[in-house]
Amino acid sequence: MTLLSVENLRVTFPSDHGPVEVVRGLSFTLGRERLGIVGESGSGKSMTGRAVMGLVAPPGRVTADRLEFEGRDLRSLPEREFRALRGPRMSMVLQDPRYSLNPVIRIGAQIEEALAVHGNLTAKDRRTRMLDALNAVRIDDPERVARLYPHEVSGGMGQRVMIAMMVVLEPALMIADEPTSALDVSVRGQVLDILDDLVKRRGMGLMLISHDLNMVARWCDRILVMYRGEVVEELGAGALHQAQHPYTRGLIASLPRLDETRDRLPVLDRSLL
Amino acid sequence: MLSFIIKRVGQSILVLLITGLVAFSMFTFVGDPIDNMLGQERTMEDVERLRQQLGLDQPFIVQYYRFLEQAVQGNFGVSYRQGRPVAEILLERAPATLELAAVSGIFAIVLGIALGVFTAIRRDGVAANLIMSASLIGVSLPTFLIGILLIYLFSVELGWLPSFGRGETVKIGGWSTGFLTESGLKALILPSITLGLYQMTLIMRLVRSEMLEVLRQDYIRFAKARGLSDRVINFRHALKNTMVPVITVIGLQLGSIIAFAIITETVFQWPGVGLLFINAIQFVDIPVMAAYLMLISVMFVGINLLVDILYAFIDPRLRVAA
Numbered sequence: 001m002t003l004l005s006v007e008n009l010r011v012t013f014p015s016d017h018g019p020v021e022v023v024r025g026l027s028f029t030l031g032r033e034r035l036g037i038v039g040e041s042g043s044g045k046s047m048t049g050r051a052v053m054g055l056v057a058p059p060g061r062v063t064a065d066r067l068e069f070e071g072r073d074l075r076s077l078p079e080r081e082f083r084a085l086r087g088p089r090m091s092m093v094l095q096d097p098r099y100s101l102n103p104v105i106r107i108g109a110q111i112e113e114a115l116a117v118h119g120n121l122t123a124k125d126r127r128t129r130m131l132d133a134l135n136a137v138r139i140d141d142p143e144r145v146a147r148l149y150p151h152e153v154s155g156g157m158g159q160r161v162m163i164a165m166m167v168v169l170e171p172a173l174m175i176a177d178e179p180t181s182a183l184d185v186s187v188r189g190q191v192l193d194i195l196d197d198l199v200k201r202r203g204m205g206l207m208l209i210s211h212d213l214n215m216v217a218r219w220c221d222r223i224l225v226m227y228r229g230e231v232v233e234e235l236g237a238g239a240l241h242q243a244q245h246p247y248t249r250g251l252i253a254s255l256p257r258l259d260e261t262r263d264r265l266p267v268l269d270r271s272l273l
Numbered sequence: 274m275l276s277f278i279i280k281r282v283g284q285s286i287l288v289l290l291i292t293g294l295v296a297f298s299m300f301t302f303v304g305d306p307i308d309n310m311l312g313q314e315r316t317m318e319d320v321e322r323l324r325q326q327l328g329l330d331q332p333f334i335v336q337y338y339r340f341l342e343q344a345v346q347g348n349f350g351v352s353y354r355q356g357r358p359v360a361e362i363l364l365e366r367a368p369a370t371l372e373l374a375a376v377s378g379i380f381a382i383v384l385g386i387a388l389g390v391f392t393a394i395r396r397d398g399v400a401a402n403l404i405m406s407a408s409l410i411g412v413s414l415p416t417f418l419i420g421i422l423l424i425y426l427f428s429v430e431l432g433w434l435p436s437f438g439r440g441e442t443v444k445i446g447g448w449s450t451g452f453l454t455e456s457g458l459k460a461l462i463l464p465s466i467t468l469g470l471y472q473m474t475l476i477m478r479l480v481r482s483e484m485l486e487v488l489r490q491d492y493i494r495f496a497k498a499r500g501l502s503d504r505v506i507n508f509r510h511a512l513k514n515t516m517v518p519v520i521t522v523i524g525l526q527l528g529s530i531i532a533f534a535i536i537t538e539t540v541f542q543w544p545g546v547g548l549l550f551i552n553a554i555q556f557v558d559i560p561v562m563a564a565y566l567m568l569i570s571v572m573f574v575g576i577n578l579l580v581d582i583l584y585a586f587i588d589p590r591l592r593v594a595a
């Protein structure tokens with residue numbers, strides 16, 4: 001079942017030399033599955049997520065031939081109704097926990113406040129749910145962490161806190177922008193399990209933005225490879241070796257393998273692109 | 274946190290000792306009080322007697338020590354002009370200034386923050402732009418001119434509000450208040466606006482620019498992505514972060530409200546310490562001037578101390594750093 005369908009999505013920013021397109025005609029659909037988006041820095045991954053969330057701030061402009069979420073056209077949706085979607089229906093974990101959490105509000109309070117949109121929960125219920133969510137992202141001492149301010153937790157813990165915020169919200173669509181980049185391998189596995197659980201059990205659709213081609217290839221159902229604002233390749237799970245586009249092939253070639261025989265790893269040759 | 278407070282209190286005391294020295298130096302370096310107190314027809318004995326009576330024959334350090342000792346006890350000597358204890362005169366005048374400063378301060382803070390937030394949220398609205406343009410007037414017109422314009426409009430032309438004085442006051446203990454009578458309240462309006470307008474526009478413009486800056490931050494974007502309401506985002510997430518730098522400025526501005534009261538009090542013939550100070554200068558009434566200087570610096574230093582502590586209270590990141 002299709003949750004989100006995007007056709008010819010464009011995000012444009014004005015600049016001194018006329019408008020610059022940072023997302024250039026992106027099309028994809030997302031069901032209740034795990035869609036991985038990879039691509040080099042600046043290729044427009046985060047911007048795509050923001051465009052879907054309706055959070056591209058002026059002077060940025062978003063256009064699309066089609067931008068539908070749960071059968072509703074997001075392009076013409078009044079801001080009030082869009083706001084009602086954000087949070088419980090669609091939500092996004094931003095890239096950097098250091099800037100994405102409010103520095104002057106305690107972590108527990110920041111997780112709890114999102115529950116207000118679910119309405120009629122008592123303060124005690126909210127607290128229980130908040131502690132459960134922290135537990136779910138494998139934070140050992142939720143009571144203590146809930147009382148901390150964002151600057152007092154590590155980057156990895158901050159990422160898990162942000163995911164805990166999604167866990168309490170249980171959105172139908174979740175866009176996770178590099179949610180595990182600061183986590184060590186074992187915690188990353190656990191966090192991915194939580195996301196997996198949300199996808200499988202609750203039927204959530206997940207857009208996972210990442211730099212980690214291997215992780216995405218192993219874990220996601222489908223992969224989009226972005227390059228300079230465009231999708232250059234769409235691959236099924238485990239089909240990484242079938243990649244055609246020179247950019248993807250170049251990326252794969254530059255990854256080290258377990259049975260490595262090469263002395264030097266090749267770098268991406270941009271002259272081929 | 275505690276060591277931070279202790280350190281700041283220590284610094285405050287040092288600052289007060291230095292301003293105390295400046296205040297005290299006026300006795301020795303500005304004019305000769307004896308000249309001012311005794312007329313042309315004086316004998317050498319009169320001069321000597323008064324010199325001893327006032328302790329002016331002692332060495333500088335001794336005099337300074339005695340000055341501080343007395344000042345800490347609230348004793349600032351005897352006014353050259355009125356022949357009464359300065360403390361008594363100040364206490365008489367203080368309520369007028371403090372009430373004026375309090376009303377202007379509240380006016381400046383409440384309206385400044387409210388308009389600042391409004392103009393930031395409705396950044397492109399017509400009303401917001403009008404307010405911003407009007408605020409330029411508040412920043413650029415000198416206080417006395419604003420006072421005179423207000424008097425012209427509301428007292429002379431419309432005749433709604435009094436142009437000078439405090440109106441009727443009621444004595445409660447040693448405190449004479451204008452809050453309890455209609456004429457007292459009416460008399461407060463124009464001077465308070467005059468005194469607070471500059472601070473109000475300053476706070477408003479600062480709140481606006483800080484708020485715009487904060488609204489661009491990622492945590493606001495993330496708050497939106499989580500579906501928080503505009504009210505929560507603007508007033509909880511954004512305003513609290515905005516207040517961190519704004520608090521400092523507000524603190525300093527409150528101090529200057531009291532210091533600038535001199536001008537407003539002169540324009541409105543407001544019987545406060547500012548007017549007292551102006552009159553004291555005309556008569557080189559050093560004890561009154563020195564006491565006023567000390568009073569203002571205690572106020573400034575006290576407010577600054579409070580602001581620093583408040584600052585650390587609002588921004589958790591400073592608590593550890595301190």
Ligand SMILES: Nc1ncnc2c1ncn2[C@@H]1O[C@H](COP(=O)(O)OP(=O)(O)OP(=O)(O)O)[C@@H](O)[C@H]1O
Pocket residue numbers: 013022039040041042043044045046047048060095
């Ligand atoms: N406010 C803006 N004004 C103009 N250009 C912008 C703005 N924000 C982003 N861009 C441009 O949009 C492009 C895509 O940015 P985006 O953040 O989506 O990259 P990304 O793929 O997420 O990169 P990374 O992996 O580093 O997070 C970049 O080239 C960036 O320079």
Ligand SMILES: [Mg+2]
Pocket residue numbers: 045046047095177
């Ligand atoms: Mg990004």
